[in-house]
Amino acid sequence: MRALLLSGGLGLIGTLLGTRWAITILTKKGYGQLIRDDGPTTHHTKRGTPTMGGLVVILAVVFGYFGAKLLTQEGPSMSALLLLFLLVGLGVVGFIDDYIKIVKQRSLGLRSKTKFGGQTIVATLFGWASLQFPDERGNPPASAAISFIRVVNWELPTILVIVWVLIMVAGTSNAVNLSDGLDGLATGSAMMVFGAYTLVGIWQNNQFCAITPGPQCYNEIRDPLDLAVVTAALTGACFGFLWWNATPAKIILGDTGSLSLGGVMAGLAVMTRTELLLIVFGGLFAVITLSVIAQVGYFKATNGKRLFRMAPLHHHFELLGWAEVTIVIRFWIISGICVATGLGIFYAEWVLGV
Numbered sequence: 001m002r003a004l005l006l007s008g009g010l011g012l013i014g015t016l017l018g019t020r021w022a023i024t025i026l027t028k029k030g031y032g033q034l035i036r037d038d039g040p041t042t043h044h045t046k047r048g049t050p051t052m053g054g055l056v057v058i059l060a061v062v063f064g065y066f067g068a069k070l071l072t073q074e075g076p077s078m079s080a081l082l083l084l085f086l087l088v089g090l091g092v093v094g095f096i097d098d099y100i101k102i103v104k105q106r107s108l109g110l111r112s113k114t115k116f117g118g119q120t121i122v123a124t125l126f127g128w129a130s131l132q133f134p135d136e137r138g139n140p141p142a143s144a145a146i147s148f149i150r151v152v153n154w155e156l157p158t159i160l161v162i163v164w165v166l167i168m169v170a171g172t173s174n175a176v177n178l179s180d181g182l183d184g185l186a187t188g189s190a191m192m193v194f195g196a197y198t199l200v201g202i203w204q205n206n207q208f209c210a211i212t213p214g215p216q217c218y219n220e221i222r223d224p225l226d227l228a229v230v231t232a233a234l235t236g237a238c239f240g241f242l243w244w245n246a247t248p249a250k251i252i253l254g255d256t257g258s259l260s261l262g263g264v265m266a267g268l269a270v271m272t273r274t275e276l277l278l279i280v281f282g283g284l285f286a287v288i289t290l291s292v293i294a295q296v297g298y299f300k301a302t303n304g305k306r307l308f309r310m311a312p313l314h315h316h317f318e319l320l321g322w323a324e325v326t327i328v329i330r331f332w333i334i335s336g337i338c339v340a341t342g343l344g345i346f347y348a349e350w351v352l353g354v
Contacts (some may be wrong), residue, residue: 056256
């Protein structure tokens with residue numbers, strides 16, 4: 001438990017102090033955000049705001065986790081190392097995307113196929129590796145069966161498990177990426193999801209069959225407490241970054257941050273055997289993504305008519321005249337309700353045994 005507290009604290013300090021340093025460096029180099037010409041006109045004032053702030057978040061999470069392990073003299077678990085690989089790997093894909101935007105001075109970086117190719121490589125390696133390295137009970141970091149709150153009774157072939165992991169990682173990373181359009185929106189919402197997964201990891205560890213035997217104990221999950229140490233670092237890092245990312249943002253996550261934070265949510269869902277529950281935890285991200293899908297589908301089906309004034313959904317409310325800070329706070333409230341609902345479902349399953 002000391003590692004968990006230390007990890008969260010070091011992650012928080014890492015972004016609180018490191019982001020100030022990053023803003024100075026990125027500003028001097030001119031690594032500023034480019035703004036879509038077809039977006040809300042209020043966003044034009046954000047042109048030039050330092051981007052790639054996700055680099056600080058990633059470094060703070062790695063620093064928080066390994067710093068906590070060093071201070072407590074504990075070794076890292078394979079589950080945590082794979083999760084950090086997913087975080088860093090998707091961060092590299094996002095960094096390349098952000099860097100191309102800056103160098104070529106265009107609002108679009110990597111081509112969609114190239115970006116998806118990078119996500120596919122990272123997710124495939126993660127999916128394959130997470131089925132390896134079983135512990136003394138024979139449990140690898142991930143399961144071959146799809147899960148809601150626990151795994152189902154039938155398993156998928158390895159290739160289908162990897163495809164499923166790829167769908168989850170790509171879908172969630174892109175969902176958070178779509179949500180990163182207003183100051184603090186993605187960061188604050190992601191912080192709540194990671195906070196929830198910290199509680200999930202602690203609960204699964206406390207109700208581990210070797211510690212608390214019973215009909216509802218958890219026996220198939222590997223390293224739940226160490227996963228909570230990673231999520232504590234993620235929660236603290238997002239919390240500290242929000243100091244600089246809240247309206248008016250001094251720095252932007254960029255694809256470096258949004259792709260990595262979204263992907264690691266999927267990795268957590270896979271490793272904690274709560275894959276479909278992630279839809280509830282990340283309900284806000286799901287709704288925002290669905291708004292884009294609905295807009296595109298409606299546009300094509302009606303020969304150019306629009307369902308929303310603009311997608312993703314938060315831009316629709318901007319064009320209705322809502323202030324940015326109002327949208328962000330209200331969306332945070334929705335995200336909090338989704339997270340609370342997810343935790344309620346998680347706990348109810350344990351209590352009721354359904």
